Amino acid sequence: MAYLLNDESFHKMTDYIYRKTGIFLEVDKHFDKLAKYIDARAKVINADSFRKYFYTLRFEDKDGTEFQELMNAVTVNETYFYREKEQFEVLVDRILPELHAVKSRTAPIRILCAPCSTGEEPYSVILHLLEEARLIEERDIEVVGIDIDSTVIAKAKLGKYSERSIHAIPAGALAKYFKKRTLGFDLIDDLVGTVDFKVANIFDKTQMRQLGKFDVIFSRNMLIYFDDASRKEVVMTFYDMVNVGGYVLLGHAEYMSRITSVFKAKKIDSTLIYQK
Numbered sequence: 616m617a618y619l620l621n622d623e624s625f626h627k628m629t630d631y632i633y634r635k636t637g638i639f640l641e642v643d644k645h646f647d648k649l650a651k652y653i654d655a656r657a658k659v660i661n662a663d664s665f666r667k668y669f670y671t672l673r674f675e676d677k678d679g680t681e682f683q684e685l686m687n688a689v690t691v692n693e694t695y696f697y698r699e700k701e702q703f704e705v706l707v708d709r710i711l712p713e714l715h716a717v718k719s720r721t722a723p724i725r726i727l728c729a730p731c732s733t734g735e736e737p738y739s740v741i742l743h744l745l746e747e748a749r750l751i752e753e754r755d756i757e758v759v760g761i762d763i764d765s766t767v768i769a770k771a772k773l774g775k776y777s778e779r780s781i782h783a784i785p786a787g788a789l790a791k792y793f794k795k796r797t798l799g800f801d802l803i804d805d806l807v808g809t810v811d812f813k814v815a816n817i818f819d820k821t822q823m824r825q826l827g828k829f830d831v832i833f834s835r836n837m838l839i840y841f842d843d844a845s846r847k848e849v850v851m852t853f854y855d856m857v858n859v860g861g862y863v864l865l866g867h868a869e870y871m872s873r874i875t876s877v878f879k880a881k882k883i884d885s886t887l888i889y890q891k
């Protein structure tokens with residue numbers, strides 16, 4: 616079957632996606648998925664050629680719906696609770712006590728998960744705060760989660776999770792903070808809404824500025840989809856967003872040293888963290 620997309624237009628599309636989002640799609644891995652998506656979307660908006668679809672996306676998408684649909688189709692949202700859990704332990708055992716000691720008691724400690732996908736990561740932060748940090752009784756801690764994909768943010772707000780999502784949560788915490796349903800697990804009502812979820816593109820400077828400053832930024836398993844130039848841009852955005860003395864934590868396969876030396880690297884046990 617012939618698609619509306621061909622090799623030449625694939626490159627036009629992927630250049631556009633890359634410039635807007637840093638996401639780097641390759642012909643061998645992504646052609647079929649993108650071509651099927653464009654055929655389906657073109658039908659919805661009555662575009663009978665790639666040219667018409669692409670024109671609509673770039674010039675007629677005043678409210679951003681078409682761009683959002685595209686984002687929801689091209690992102691990889693894989694995540695689960697307690698993924699790379701040593702980092703949450705370093706957060707509650709080392710980072711938060713250090714920040715608590717130096718930061719004014721009246722100011723909240725702010726933690727950002729960028730990106731958060733369906734919410735497992737920021738809720739893992741909350742569960743660790745509840746299980747292991749006495750700090751939440753002493754001061755406000757705010758947790759914010761952002762993602763470019765509006766479907767995952769909508770799911771995150773519901774707090775309903777699959778068996779696969781919760782598989783790494785210790786039995787005690789699972790019993791305390793979730794209700795078992797026929798299909799999956801729901802966060803208990805008291806926890807739904809404890810994370811502030813928003814749709815935002817890490818490359819959109821206005822959206823990022825509106826989030827304010829943070830003391831800790833988790834950015835795990837997103838930079839791996841970017842090239843070095845985009846990674847550097849994101850890390851410099853984090854540099855602007857993090858308070859002096861605050862920290863950035865990346866995924867296990869992501870290293871700041873290859874990108875920039877603006878942050879100070881610290882190794883705690885086997886976990887690398889980066890301080891401003």
Ligand SMILES: C[S@@+](CC[C@H](N)C(=O)[O-])C[C@H]1O[C@@H](n2cnc3c(N)ncnc32)[C@H](O)[C@@H]1O
Binds near residue numbers: 694698733761818834
């Ligand atoms: C693999 S998930 C990682 C989720 C979580 N941090 C973890 O490690 O489990 C990657 C997420 O990055 C998001 N993403 C990709 N490009 C983005 C961008 N430019 N701005 C914000 N989020 C983005 C995707 O929508 C996807 O949900």
